[in-house]
Each structure stands twice: as C-alpha cells, then as structure tokens.
Amino acid sequence: MSVTSERRAAASAWQRVASLAKRALLVELRIYANIVRFVARRPAVAPGAVGFGYHQPVMTVLVVFIVLSAVEIPVIDLIVHRWPAVRIAMLVLGIWGVTWMFGLLCGYLMRPMTVGPAGIRVRQGLELDVALAWDDIASVARVKVVDEPKSPRIETTDAARTLVLRMQDETNLRIELERPTVVRLPGHAPKGGDQEITALRLWVDDPKGFLDEVRRHL
Template structure:
C-alpha cells in the first residue's frame, strides 16, 4: 500500500522545489564530469563503491552516441538560418553534456559502503546516508516490484524505502529502529520519511555484502 499521508504542497512550493532540484541536478552534472576527469569516485577513504548502472548502461550510451551524431546533422539542416543554427547547436551541446554528466554520476557516484555507513545513490540526485548505528543487518534479497511503485511504501514490518533499477532490488538493509531518510523533492513522494527497511539494486550484490560484513561484525 502506498504511503501518502502528507497534505498536498502548494503550487508555489512545488515550483520552488522543482527549480531547486533542476539547479542541483545541473550543478551535479558538471561536478560529476569533473570527478570523471579527475578519476575521483565519491567514496570515502576506507570505503567500497558498488555500481548500480549495469541494467541501463547500454541504453544510456546509445542515447549519448545518437545525440552526438544528431548535432552535426541538425547543424547542416538549419545552416541557412544563423539564429536557429546557434540555438539548435547550444541546445544540442547542452543535452549531450547533461547525458554525459548523468553517465559520469552513475559511474563515479556508486553506492558506497564505508566506515561511516552506507550511502544509497541513484544518478544525479539521490544520496541517502545510513549510519552503521541504525543498521541491524544487510542481506541479499531480490525483489521485483510493480512499475511506477513509489520509493516509500508500507511493508509487512513498516515503511520501506526502495531505490530500484528497472523495478528490481537485490539488497535488503534492515534497520534497528525507524530511521529518517531524505529523498529529493517534497512530500509525499520526496522529503523526509521514517523507514524500517531499505532496499536497493547493486550490480554485484555479493561485493556489497562482503564490503558491509566487516563493519557489521565490528559493530
């Protein structure tokens, strides 16, 4: 059952939230490209990064290649109209840069398992930190949800937060107590939610579990 208990936000608040998210994503595009150039993954010292991009990598690369091919083709088509040509060129380069930034974000901002806890990530926006003090267990548990299922839902044990990849998760993090996670946007879809379980997709669930095990044992 879907959680939707917060009052509907006003149009003004929703517009401001969308503007802030757009600006944040735009800045993250360029910072992610910078990380790729510097070869500096967003993983704390002593931590391990585990990717989540494998199910969508081929499609994303295809879009990037097609966008790169499209720029000179459109430039030839609108060549007789300088104003249109410049506008199309700027939009084409911006779109290509944005998709490259998304790819770099997925590659350089993986899920991270480190001394401070687990960071659940997805693309340009999602970065949810969960400290070890709030984590009871980490296990491999594959689940396929219905398309368009919200990130936060009501499960058998309480509220669950799931960061899926193509509707699937394969890691289950059980929490010691209801823990607040903050998602992009405003309630009910975004904002703060108290959850008792976190599910996510990892390309290599065994590597994720192996990275988490020493911290769970030490705790």
C-alpha cells in the first residue's frame, strides 16, 4: 500500500470514528430531550396531525429492564460500599443506565408515527424519522406480515425495494410510494445513509385508526 493510500485509509477511519461519536452524542441528547417532552407532556406531533404509537409490543420488555436496572443500583451499592471509588463509579453508571432506558421508553412514547395535512411521518426509536408527503404516497393498506428474526431492514425484489420497520418481527401496514424515493436512515451504507425505496412496511398499535386518519387526507 502506498503512502497516499495509507493516508486516505487513516483519514477515512478517523472520519468514521468522528461520525460515530457525533451520532452517539446526538442519541444521548435525544434521550434527555425525550424525558423533557415526557415531563412536559409535549409529544412531537405537528399542529393538525394525529399521533399513533408503535410501542405496545416492546413496552413490557422496556419496563422490566428499567425496573431491574433500578433494583440493581442499591444491590450493587451494598456489595461495593467498602470501596468508595468503585461505589461512586457504579452509582454513576447505574443511574446513567436507568436514565438511558427511561429516555428510550420516552422516545417511543413522545415520538409517535403521525398522520396530518403535510403527510405521514414514520418514526422508530430515537433516530429514525422519515417524512412522506401525500404526493409521494400511492396507497396505504393493512397487511400483517411476520418475518424471520434478523431479517434485513431493506427488502429488495425485482418489483420493489421496501423499508421494513418491524416490532417483534411483525408489521401490519404497507405504504406504497408513487415513485422511487430517497430516505435517510441512521448509520452508514449499506444498511444506513441515503436509501432509495419504493414502499414501506411498518407497525402501529392502532392500524384501523391510522387508516381512518389517512383516508381524511389521501
């Protein structure tokens, strides 16, 4: 490998590290922003739009993790209380972990899917946020699909390229687009970054209500 190639490889590696650090920082900030939204009871729903949750399949798991993480704090503190430095470090780590998990739960609650005058906003977790205008959408239908575990997020066939946003390996709505549309996904290519899609499959807790609201606009 030439010196120039080595420098390019090193620069590319540093760019990736910087990108990952920036992404981690943004996720951390969103954790606290979602907690503030939860306390203020201000979900991220545009004026005139209606929000639809998608958290029911994972709600129990998240609550159990939060409770177990909270219970671990006094237990670990009791074990390491003889070592002040370790005790402080474990307390900070434990409190941060509970806060992070609670912020993640708030992210599901405060960042719902939305249907409104501007179109459909597809969200998932802390990062994914895809805005689709009504001019981009050909149809929305209720179609329940159960996929194999660890199936790819982008499904590619001869006829379509579909973004799949599963909850517990399931989706219950399909959105067909009028034309190939570029959306930005968290992370880097080939799984993230700018991706051209022709359809989406997703899960909402109330698919009937979602479709009723779509019919008001589409």
